[in-house]
Amino acid sequence: MNRLYYFPLLLLGEFHLVQNKDLQETPTLGSPKSPRLLITGLTKGGHVYDAYQNHSVFSYQEDSDELYVGGTDFVLKLDVNEFHILEEYPLKTTEQHECHEGSCTNEITVIEKFQDSVFVCGTNGLNPKCWELFPSVSNQSYEIVESYEGTGISPFVYTQNSLSLAVDGDLYAAAPLDVEGSSLQFRRKAGSRTNVWMYDSWVSEPTFISASWVKREDDPDNEKIYIFFREKNSDHSPEADPWISRVARVCKVDEGGSKRFFQNTWTSFLKARLVCGFPDESLYFNRLQDIFVMHAEDWRDTKVYALFSSSWNSSAVCVYSIETIETVFENSSFKGYNKEVPHPRPGTCVPNSKSLSWETVNVVKDYPEMTDWVHSVHYQAPFYTSNHNYTKIAVDRVQAADQHMYNVLLLATDSGKIHKVLEAGSEPFIVSETQLSSTSAVQAMKLDSKKKKLVIGFSEKISSVDLQNCDKYGSSCDECVLARDPYCAWTTSGCTQTVPGSIQNIMNGERSVCSTSTTGDRLKRQIFLQTDLEKVHSVPQGVPFYLSCPIDSYHAEYTWEHEGRQSPCLQMLSNCLHLIPSMTKGNYGSYDCVSREKDYTKLVKRYRLKEPILPQYKEEPMRSSGNFFMNNASGLTQHTMWILLQNIVLWGISR
Structure with a gap:
C-alpha cells in the first residue's frame, strides 16, 4: 500500500504542507534489481506542442x-x-x-x-x-x-x-x-x-498489439506476417486470467479462398498461445502490452521481445525466436481436431491459395489454434520481471569494445521514465533510469539504432534521448566500467562513446581491467579529493544537524564513518543522510560518506564539524547588548528551526 505523510510545520511563523510522494518508485540501495543510476533531464532538443495531445x-x-x-x-x-x-x-x-x-x-x-x-x-x-x-x-x-x-x-x-x-x-x-x-x-x-479478412470466430474480443513481416531472402513465397495480440479467455473460472496472449500468422502470398469457399478470407491463419511466466508454478503473465521484433539476416535468428503485465501489477519481458514459433505452427496438432491432417498441411503457404482443397481450408476455418504453446527461449522464467508498470519496449544491438554484440532493452514506464536494461550473462542488469517527463507517460517511441538515440512522444512534446550519454557515469575508470553500459567505455578522454581498444567489462563489470588506466587519471582523482570533497561546518552544541552525500550508484552500499565507528545510511530519494539529533562534544570531527560496490570503495563526501568559537565582547550600554543578543538569538533560532524542519521531514519520510 502506498502511504502519503503530511506534516504541518512551523517555520518562522508560517505553516507549510510537506508531502511524501512517489517514494515507492525510488530504487533501494544495495539492490541489484534496482536501476544502478538515476538520470534526469536528458531529452535532447525537441518540439513542444501548442496544445496537449490526447494521442x-x-x-x-x-x-x-x-x-x-x-x-x-x-x-x-x-x-x-x-x-x-x-x-x-x-x-x-x-x-x-x-x-x-x-x-x-x-x-x-x-x-x-x-x-x-x-x-x-x-x-x-x-x-x-x-x-x-x-x-x-x-x-x-x-x-x-x-x-x-x-x-x-x-x-x-x-x-x-x-x-x-x-x-x-x-x-x-x-x-x-x-x-x-x-x-x-x-x-x-x-x-x-486482394483484400482479405478474418473469419469471425477466430478471435474473441481481441486487442491487437503489433504486426511484423519477417523476410526470407531465399524463400519469399514462404514469408509470413506475424500478428501479436491478446484476446478474451474462454475459461471463465475465478482463478483464470481474463486474457490470453497470442501470436498468429498469415502467408504474405495468401489471396483468400475460391469463389465457392472462403473467398477474400485468410486461408493460412493459425494462432498459438504465447507463454511468459513460471511453468513449474503455473504462474503466467497473460496480458501482452508491446512487442519489439529484432530482425536477423537469417530469419530463423529473428527474436521477438514481448512485454507483458499481470493481474498482480508486475511486468515481465519474455524473448521468443521466430524459429520456435514456426516449429509450433508446423508441427503441433490442431486443438480440438482429431482426424487425419489433410495435405497440404493447413496454414501452408502456396502460390495459389484459391486452389487449396476444401479439407485443408476447413481445418483453418474451424480449428485454427495450435495445441502446443510457444515458450520463451528462457523457458522456466521470464528474462526480466519488475514491479514497474512498463508500457513500451525497444531493443538495440550494440557493439562493445570487445567487438561482441550486446542487446540493450529500453523500457518506458507509465510515469515518463526509460529503463536501460542490459542483456548479458544469466541475469538482466538495469544500467540506468532516466526521467524524461514528470507530467505524462510515453505515447510513442521509435529507436534509431544507427544514431543511437530514442525518439519519444509525450502529450506535451517530442524529444530524443542520447543513448551514449557516458559522462554521467563518473570521472574514473572504475565507475565507467562498473556501469556495464555497452555504449560507453573508458578512454584517455574519460568515460566516452565506445571505440575499439577502450576499457570495458560488459559481462560482469569487474574493474581489474582498469589497471591500464594512466597515472594522470589517478592524479586527477587525488586532486579532486583534496579540493572539492571536504566541507567544513561550525555547529553549536545542542542543535540537531544532518549530513548528506549524493548517491552515485544504487547498487552500492553506503556507510558513514566517524572516529572509527560506522553507521548506516538513511536514504532519502537520491541522497544518503546521517542525522545527529543534538550536537555534543562527541559529535565533532570528520565524517566520511563511503560507498562500496563489489570490490570498489569510494570516498563520496567528507565533512568536518567543529564547535564555533564565540567572540569576546566588552561591556557596552544595555541597548547595544540587547540588540546583539536579539540579533544573534534570532539568527540562531532561524538556523535551529530550519534544521529542525529538515529533520522532521526526514523522520516522516523514513517511517
Missing part, C-alpha cells in the same frame, strides 16, 4: 532524417536531428455532418510509408478517412490528396484498438468497423494484392 503516432525510418508525427488535426514533418518543422499539414475533419460533442476532431492514428507516398488516416469526426501526401512538382512540399475511405484502417475514436503495417506495397490493418468498436479484425486493406 500521437510516429512514422520514422533510420535511413531518413525526417520524422512524421500525427496529432489532433495535423501532421508534422520534423527534422529529427533538430526537431525543426519542415512541413505542417492541417488535416481537420472534412465531414460537414453534425458531430457528437467532443468528437469533431480528427485524431491521426495511422502514418505509413505506403507505395510512393506518406499514407495518413484519422478518426475524422467519427467518420474515418485516409489521405496520401504526395510530393509536389517543385519537390519542395507535399500535396494532400484524399484517397481512401478509412473504415477498417483507422478507428472511429482514438481510444479504440488499432494497428497498421505496410509491406511491399500492401497495407495491413486492424480497426473496428463501427463506432461501438465491434468487428475488429486483422485485414489486408489496400495495395496490389
